[in-house]
Amino acid sequence: MNLCIKCSEVITVCGITGFINYKKIISESDKNILFSMGETLNRRGPDEKDEYCSNSVGLAHRRLSVIDIKNGHQPMIKENNNNTYVICYNGELYNTKEIRNKLINLGYNFNGHSDTEVLLTAYIEWGSDCVKEFNGIFAFVIYNKLTDSLFFARDGGGVKPFFYYNNDFEFIFGSEIKALLKHPSVSSNVDKFGIAEIFLIGPGRTPGKTAFHDIKELKPGWCGTFSKSEGLNLWQYWKLKAYEHKDSLSDTIYTLRSLIYDSIKRQLVSDVPLCTFLSGGLDSSIISAVASEEFKITNRGRLNTYSVD
Known part of the structure; x- marks a missing residue:
């Protein structure tokens, strides 16, 4: 890999x-x-x-x-x-x-x-x-x-x-x-x-x-x-800007979910095999779940995962 x-x-x-x-x-x-x-x-x-x-x-x-x-x-x-x-x-x-x-x-x-x-x-x-x-x-x-x-x-x-x-x-x-x-x-x-x-x-x-x-x-x-x-x-040319958060809970959940899914899917473009590293935390678990779902939708087979013991 x-x-x-x-x-x-x-x-x-x-x-x-x-x-x-x-x-x-x-x-x-x-x-x-x-x-x-x-x-x-x-x-x-x-x-x-x-x-x-x-x-x-x-x-x-x-x-x-x-x-x-x-x-x-x-x-x-x-x-x-x-x-x-x-x-x-x-x-x-x-x-x-x-x-x-x-x-x-x-x-x-x-x-x-x-x-x-x-x-x-x-x-x-x-x-x-x-x-x-x-x-x-x-x-x-x-x-x-x-x-x-x-x-x-x-x-x-x-x-x-x-x-x-x-x-x-x-x-x-x-x-x-x-x-x-x-x-x-x-x-x-x-x-x-x-x-x-x-x-x-x-x-x-x-x-x-x-x-x-x-x-x-x-x-x-x-x-x-x-x-x-x-x-x-x-x-x-770029810097992070802070704004007051005014969205409702439901809007916040929708926006966050959309950003996470979009970010992960954009990073699955590759001409070589992809895998995910499972560190035991929520972040790698979410990434693996979304990537695995996308693999099924696009008929890319099973997602390989790795962890370190």
Whole structure:
């Protein structure tokens, strides 16, 4: 089994990493560094691995194949209006079908049915506003070859990790800190703040921070760009809003049930076998019950479940 459901999310684990450096063109030495960075993420993506290098940028991906095994290869490249776009993406979009239909109506064609291609095409059409269309969990980087710049984003719940280092001319990123530490520009220095993070908060951390002085975390619901002319630019595109609860008990039950069923059903899209993890709590029991019911309705056979003794 390559995929399991735990609590309220499908665990889709891939690994992304890479860098851009405006003071140099990618050399063989840089390609070796990129490969070493990617190798630290092998356990996140055991099915496929590849790198993309051009001009000043290097992108690496380690894939756990879940949707569109044949056409979902990454880094994914797409040409449009004499420009080249390249994506490294970790996550899953739960409204892929809806976004895809919007883009088809706008005249776009697709080579496969992966959410990766849909996400990349959404950026081509809507630019940085594409994140407002997404319902899912994600961390991704898109390279725009014409502008020689990066756009990157992280999902609102912060399910998918994204760490980075930057200076005036260089941006380095990865799904895990150890990928960044393979790059010679990134040091493993720990200052007083980092010590406090480890002993006072660990294993948690202050949003946007890490224990290492040079390494930062992209906050949940934030995105950004890195370019030669403007450097690093970050902004928040989503945040949780609180409202007074005025619904009746019956309306609340109906709304909650609808949201739970919709959330679970959207996460049952896969080209590989699905299973659920039973932890003994109400959440995994509800998920398994809804998933099992959906399997029967769609004639997908019996749902496999696992638990740990």
